[in-house]
Amino acid sequence: MLRVGDVVTAYGQLEALKGVSVAAESGKITCLLGPNGAGKTTLMMTVTGLLKPKRGSIAFEGQELVGLSPSEIVARGVALVPENRLVFPDMSVRENLEAGAYLRRKPAEIAADLDRMFERFPRLKERAGQSAGTLSGGEQQMLAVARALMSRPRLLLMDEPSLGLAPLIVEEIFRIVAELNRDGTSIFLVEQNAHMALKVAHHFYLIEQGRVTFSGSPGQLAEDEVIQRAYLGSKRG
Numbered sequence: 001m002l003r004v005g006d007v008v009t010a011y012g013q014l015e016a017l018k019g020v021s022v023a024a025e026s027g028k029i030t031c032l033l034g035p036n037g038a039g040k041t042t043l044m045m046t047v048t049g050l051l052k053p054k055r056g057s058i059a060f061e062g063q064e065l066v067g068l069s070p071s072e073i074v075a076r077g078v079a080l081v082p083e084n085r086l087v088f089p090d091m092s093v094r095e096n097l098e099a100g101a102y103l104r105r106k107p108a109e110i111a112a113d114l115d116r117m118f119e120r121f122p123r124l125k126e127r128a129g130q131s132a133g134t135l136s137g138g139e140q141q142m143l144a145v146a147r148a149l150m151s152r153p154r155l156l157l158m159d160e161p162s163l164g165l166a167p168l169i170v171e172e173i174f175r176i177v178a179e180l181n182r183d184g185t186s187i188f189l190v191e192q193n194a195h196m197a198l199k200v201a202h203h204f205y206l207i208e209q210g211r212v213t214f215s216g217s218p219g220q221l222a223e224d225e226v227i228q229r230a231y232l233g234s235k236r237g
């Protein structure tokens with residue numbers, strides 16, 4: 001479904017991605033694990049058109065995404081739940097959700113999807129008129145997920161959705177990830193919580209210093225080793 005081939009993305013002279021190739025299969029949950037600064041967010045931003053790669057290709061359902069604008073990429077069916085949630089704090093919950101549907105043109109369908117989001121995330125319904133900045137961290141994360149879903153993506157990219165959240169909320173987030181996947185959305189998930197990620201992933205990658213250093217299924221690598229490399233990198237010590 002998504003094929004990233006030999007992508008190099010740089011900030012000035014610094015190459016944050018040094019030839020990264022990863023794939024996300026249709027109907028599956030793919031996880032990307034790696035230490036701070038490994039290039040995970042850079043990869044998410046490159047796939048969604050927020051950064052332009054210096055080299056490489058990104059094919060989604062066989063069509064090249066490199067060169068398209070972020071909104072053209074959303075229109076193709078790829079949405080991002082960004083790192084640190086990034087909801088619009090001064091807009092209401094409802095307005096944030098409507099913003100997620102900004103490329104869609106059929107008000108009746110948008111209204112129906114809004115209702116479905118409120119069904120799936122009852123806490124957002126209770127807070128529909130409240131400004132998003134006043135939500136708790138967990139509620140903001142739910143809102144960020146729901147907002148991305150309002151574009152009706154076939155592939156949902158999620159950048160560390162559990163970061164900084166209490167264990168119970170983390171479990172809820174992962175339950176939602178599994179549910180969305182069961183309902184047919186393919187997922188490409190960046191996580192620091194390797195333990196939880198390995199429980200839901202069909203396939204995972206380790207990325208260290210801008211390079212993919214492992215690709216396989218959970219169980220192919222001992223969890224201890226994944227955790228060691230996901231948090232610290234393998235080139236330590």
Ligand SMILES: Nc1ncnc2c1ncn2[C@@H]1O[C@H](COP(=O)(O)OP(=O)(O)OP(=O)(O)O)[C@@H](O)[C@H]1O
Binds near residue numbers: 011083
């Ligand atoms: N806007 C920027 N300008 C310059 N360098 C940047 C910029 N954003 C990221 N970098 C650098 O690129 C590298 C990869 O950063 P990135 O944010 O992709 O890492 P990450 O794997 O998402 O880390 P984290 O787990 O901390 O979120 C880091 O060395 C970082 O310092």
Ligand SMILES: [Mg+2]
Binds near residue numbers: 042083159
């Ligand atoms: Mg990051």
